[in-house]
Structure formats: C-alpha cells, structure tokens
Amino acid sequence: MIADVEVATLARAWGIAKPTHVLANVATTIAMKKPAAGLDGLIVGETAISTLDHGLHLRGFAIEDLVRQATYSEVAYLLLHGELPTHEQLADFRAILAEAAEVPPAILQLLEELPLHVAPMDALRTAISALAHFDEQPNETDDTASLGKAIRLLGQVPVLIAARQRLTRGLELIDSDPELSFAGNLLSLLTGRVPTARDERALDQSLICYADLEFNTSTFTARIVASTGSDLHSAVTAAVGALKGPLHGGANEDVLDVLLAVDSPARADKFVRDAIAKKRRLAGFGHRVYRDRPDPRAVVLKDICRELATTDEQHRLEEIAAAIEAAMWLHKQLRPNVDWPIARLYRMLGFDAELFTPLFVIARVAGWSAHVLEQQRDNRLIAPRANYTGPPPRTFVPLRER
Numbered sequence: 001m002i003a004d005v006e007v008a009t010l011a012r013a014w015g016i017a018k019p020t021h022v023l024a025n026v027a028t029t030i031a032m033k034k035p036a037a038g039l040d041g042l043i044v045g046e047t048a049i050s051t052l053d054h055g056l057h058l059r060g061f062a063i064e065d066l067v068r069q070a071t072y073s074e075v076a077y078l079l080l081h082g083e084l085p086t087h088e089q090l091a092d093f094r095a096i097l098a099e100a101a102e103v104p105p106a107i108l109q110l111l112e113e114l115p116l117h118v119a120p121m122d123a124l125r126t127a128i129s130a131l132a133h134f135d136e137q138p139n140e141t142d143d144t145a146s147l148g149k150a151i152r153l154l155g156q157v158p159v160l161i162a163a164r165q166r167l168t169r170g171l172e173l174i175d176s177d178p179e180l181s182f183a184g185n186l187l188s189l190l191t192g193r194v195p196t197a198r199d200e201r202a203l204d205q206s207l208i209c210y211a212d213l214e215f216n217t218s219t220f221t222a223r224i225v226a227s228t229g230s231d232l233h234s235a236v237t238a239a240v241g242a243l244k245g246p247l248h249g250g251a252n253e254d255v256l257d258v259l260l261a262v263d264s265p266a267r268a269d270k271f272v273r274d275a276i277a278k279k280r281r282l283a284g285f286g287h288r289v290y291r292d293r294p295d296p297r298a299v300v301l302k303d304i305c306r307e308l309a310t311t312d313e314q315h316r317l318e319e320i321a322a323a324i325e326a327a328m329w330l331h332k333q334l335r336p337n338v339d340w341p342i343a344r345l346y347r348m349l350g351f352d353a354e355l356f357t358p359l360f361v362i363a364r365v366a367g368w369s370a371h372v373l374e375q376q377r378d379n380r381l382i383a384p385r386a387n388y389t390g391p392p393p394r395t396f397v398p399l400r401e402r
C-alpha cells in the first residue's frame with residue numbers, strides 16, 4: 001500500500017480536503033509501474049506444462065521430437081497426465097476417447113438449426129457451451145471431474161466440427177471409427193472417406209504443433225475463468241472465443257488470402273512493401289514471443305509442407321510462400337509463425353479455410369484442459385489491477401442540474 005504522505009500529496013494536488021479510500025486506491029495505481037502494452041513479456045504465473053524458453057518444449061520434450069516421433073493422442077495424454085503413455089496406457093486412453101466421442105442428439109439438432117451464415121468457429125463455441133448442459137458433472141471442478149470433462153471434450157469436439165460441416169451441406173453424418181487414429185478418425189468424420197496414411201500423418205503433425213503453447217492468450221483466458229472456481233466447459237468456451245480473433249488462432253484462416261493475392265513469387269516483394277507501407281499486418285507473420293528466433297513449429301511444418309506438395313499448384317504455393325517469407329524478413333525482419341505453413345498444409349488436405357481455426361481448437365483442447373487442471377490444483381483467483389487514467393474524483397451533479 002502507498003504511503004499516507006503520497007495520498008496526502010495527491011489530495012492536495014486535487015484540492016481534496018480529506019483523503020478518502022478511493023483516493024488511496026487511485027494513488028496506489030498511479031504509484032505502480034506502468035505495464036507494457038498487451039502485458040508484453042510479463043510473467044504472470046507458473047506452469048509445468050510447456051515453455052517457449054528454448055524453442056518449444058511440452059512437459060520437457062522438444063516439439064520437433066514430438067512432431068517427428070509421436071502421435072497427437074500421445075501428446076494429448078502427455079499434456080493431461082504429465083508423462084508419455086506406455087502402449088497399454090495409450091490403448092486405454094484411445095478407448096476412453098472413442099467412447100467419449102458420443103454427442104447428444106439435441107446438440108446435433110442445434111448444429112443443424114443454427115443459421116447457415118454462422119461460421120464453423122462460432123457454431124463450435126456455441127456447441128461446446130451447450131455440451132455442458134448434458135455433461136454428467138456440469139459444475140464439478142475437482143481433479144477427477146475436470147479430467148473426465150477434458151477427455152469427453154477431446155473426443156466430442158471433432159464430432160461437433162464434422163457434424164456442422166456435413167449438416168450444412170446436407171450430407172449424412174459419419175460414425176466415429178475407434179480403429180482409426182485420432183487424426184484418421186477426424187478425416188473420416190469430415191470427408192466420409194478412408195484417409196490415406198499421408199494425410200492422416202500430416203494432420204496429426206499439425207495437431208501436435210497446435211496442442212499447447214505456455215501462457216498464450218486463449219490459454220490464459222481459460223486459466224482466468226478456471227481461477228474463479230468455474231468449470232472446464234466455461235473455461236474452454238471462453239478460450240474458443242479468444243482463439244477466434246485474427247491476431248490469435250483466427251490468423252490461420254487469413255493466410256490463404258495473402259498467398260492467393262500474391263499469386264506469383266515475382267510479385268511477393270512489392271506486395272510486402274505495399275503492405276508494410278500501409279501498416280497492414282500479414283496473417284502468419286510475427287509472434288509475441290518468437291521475435292529474435294524462429295517459431296520452431298513454423299520451421300518443422302515448412303519441411304512437412306515441402307514433403308507433402310505434389311501437384312504443380314502446391315509447388316507453386318510453396319514458392320510463393322518462400323518469396324513472401326524472404327520479403328518479410330528483408331523489409332520488416334519478421335518471421336513466419338505456425339499459422340503460415342499450417343494454412344498450406346490444410347489446403348493440401350482439402351479443407352476449406354473456415355475450418356482451419358476449428359481444427360486448431362481440436363488440438364488446443366488438450367493444452368487448455370491441462371492448464372485448467374493445473375490452475376485448479378493450485379488456485380488463487382486471478383484478479384489484476386489497472387493504472388487508472390480517468391478523471392480525478394469529482395462532485396456528482398444530479399440529472400436535474402445538468
């Protein structure tokens with residue numbers, strides 16, 4: 001608390017005879033150091049789940065190793081339980097996930113009846129919130145209940161996204177196939193076809209890249225909600241709302257617009273210079289933390305995109321992307337983030353752009369849930385302060401006298 005003498009100084013400056021409680025609070029906020037805009041660089045908590053300190057590590061494992069050697073199911077297990085699963089643990093986890101994938105008919109009906117103009121990401125946010133009403137333990141927040149909800153959501157979210165996609169196109173819904181991998185089942189739910197091993201692996205790798213990233217904005221949102229004692233569905237619903245924004249997860253839906261607008265590697269340099277001159281932000285570039293070093297997910301996914309590209313159009317898009325990358329580095333010293341290659345990867349898998357951010361949600365449910373569990377295990381309400389910049393205390397004038 002600020003010293004009485006400083007309150008008295010402020011009271012004198014504002015011509016207030018008797019220092020009040022409100023004045024003391026205002027004096028305190030003024031005395032606080034002004035935080036960097038956007039909480040840039042501020043450490044706001046502790047986590048044992050992931051760190052960006054040296055690249056990206058999830059529970060101590062480098063993202064490159066996980067992408068090249070693990071599956072998304074193993075990574076989701078790792079995030080939720082803290083250790084990689086054994087064969088047996090993974091088989092059990094996959095069986096529980098498959099069982100959890102059932103979605104109540106009322107939710108499917110809701111997804112069918114939402115107006116057609118509602119974007120998949122908005123429909124998903126609504127459906128996740130509505131799922132809470134059908135959950136076995138809607139408001140329970142103990143460890144077992146939250147883990148159960150997390151696993152149910154992990155299984156259900158792919159079904160929600162595929163159902164909305166197929167219902168709005170008048171297509172039959174596809175049943176989950178417990179024999180398929182997480183990514184294979186997701187592809188099957190969406191397309192109705194047996195996935196190729198190549199597509200399945202590429203989608204799986206993208207989900208691993210999206211699974212968790214320390215205290216990013218949507219995860220912090222989830223933790224704030226959890227810190228109030230609220231439930232996991234509320235935290236995840238809020239996190240989906242945060243992820244949707246174009247500065248966060250929503251950026252992946254805008255990346256293709258950039259690539260297609262450039263249309264040829266030769267036009268990349270001028271396009272980038274014009275964008276910078278107009279102070280336009282190019283989706284897929286820049287990162288709050290990965291500024292002085294590359295986003296490791298973008299590096300590994302760029303290689304995967306090159307490995308995946310087979311058609312002339314896909315090779316051409318890779319060349320355009322490389323030309324834009326070079327120009328962004330030359331003119332603004334900005335590097336690509338995870339969304340830059342992932343948009344190309346999802347296009348190669350045949351997804352519409354409006355599905356890109358919902359796919360991000362599927363992956364991040366594991367990370368959000370792990371963070372909610374961590375917050376609940378050692379909770380203190382997250383309730384920060386602000387520097388007050390409004391008018392000093394003043395005399396209220398009743399309406400009749402204004």
Ligand SMILES: CC(C)(COP(=O)(O)OP(=O)(O)OC[C@H]1O[C@@H](n2cnc3c(N)ncnc32)[C@H](O)[C@@H]1OP(=O)(O)O)[C@@H](O)C(=O)NCCC(=O)NCCS
Pocket residue numbers: 038246247248249251276279280281282283284285286287288332334337338339
């Ligand atoms: C991610 C992002 C929000 C981080 O923002 P931030 O940490 O607040 O970055 P800053 O505002 O400090 O940016 C520093 C400078 O780089 C510029 N910049 C940042 N990202 C840019 C981008 N994608 N395209 C063009 N310029 C960009 C800013 O305009 C600013 O320029 P200035 O100093 O001339 O004013 C930002 O890079 C961005 O908007 N990227 C595009 C959206 C995106 O891809 N989001 C997904 C992130 S994983």
